[in-house]
Amino acid sequence: MQREHVVIDLTHPLVPNGVPACLGHPSYNAELTFKLADGDFANVHTLTLGSHTGTHIDAPYHFFLDGCTVDNLDLRLLAAAPAVVVDLRLKKAHEPIRWEDLEKHAHRMRRGVAVLLCTGWSRRFGQQGYSDHPFLELEAARRILDAGVRVIGADTLSPDEFTEEGDTGQVHRLVLGSGGVIVENLNNLGQVLDKGWEDVRVSVLPLRLSGVDGSPVRAVVWNERPVAATSIND
Template identity: 40%
Template sequence: MSQPHRKLVDLTHPLASGMQIYPGDPEVRIAPATSLAEHGVVVHGLQLGTHAGTHLDAPSHSIAGGDTVDSLDLARLVAPLHLVDVTAIAAPSRRIALAEVASQLDAVQPGAIVVFRTDWSARFGQPDYLEHPYLDVAIAERLRAAGVTVVGVDTLSPDRTDPTAESAELPFHEVFLGAGGVIIENLTNLSAIDPARGPWISALPLPFTGLDGSPVRAVVMHRA
């Protein structure tokens, strides 16, 4: 029996040496380790942080004793996608309030992955990518009350990024990860999602033992 055709949309930034990272995170470096000419095979060495590129935060990223990436239920990370479009109000370092998105959250179903589209991903790799809009902590509380355990953003973080701060202030993380949630960051290409075609998203991590996060290959599947 043939399967219906599903259009795939890649929401993932490519991983490359020197790519933009969260301030203070390990640099991404990719270099050849072997060559066809000398060794008969090509292998590369990878140096990167657990939060490089498009990635997910497990609860242990900011919550003491929280679940690690290898203990997450993968079924949570392949789910219907509920898109919240905030492009009309996205501005540098602007806080997005619950009242501004509440009407778009009314139809959220428990278990859906809610993704906030700002289109800030167009600035990825540029200095002003760090000046992204961010989500008020009340949005995290509303999502948890609605039975949402995974949220995604096309920015560096759902919290404000201050590269001058000695330590990050992460109220959205504290509420959402503190309740066992998962956050997907640095998504891209959200303009290609068609909410009318029943999109599902898959954002599966590598099973790093005991670690706090992982790069993901985030892909959306549309109904034929």
């Protein structure tokens, strides 16, 4: 029996001046500093970005002075971790995600598992209203943590609600204060659901940035399943 190895990229592309950022965060830009076309030895870019640019991970230090920085995160939780992808695509703007929405997946939640919230909001990435996304209720986040989960991801700007005053930060404080991490601005989670995948693995690996509170990631998910071998005549 052969195995089919299919990978779905959960990462938004970084396009200069086309990546949404929280108020006050640096915008993303990539500029050619050395150019082959100008006779330089090689092409080399200068990158300008923040620690929370695009699809990224928040380490506990993002909210806590004594919290773990991104270079010291437990990679066992971030590399090839079992993942639970929850279908929340019927949620509307500013609608809470309650424990009742997640409870049917509770038997799969445990330490080492990543919980990924698919609201479908990734299709609005870079558009007006992206920050009006559904949000994770504090009690729901607490129940996820009580199950042992320490990696929570979402296809939204934040798991917290955005108001006129900005991100409330309640879920951030709870998750990061429990030694967990948050992955934001995920993409293409709906593809995982549409394929009917359940036994999936996810990797969300940050750059090894010493003493830093977060990092862009290349997030990918995959499912290895047996497929019947095809004959030469198929």
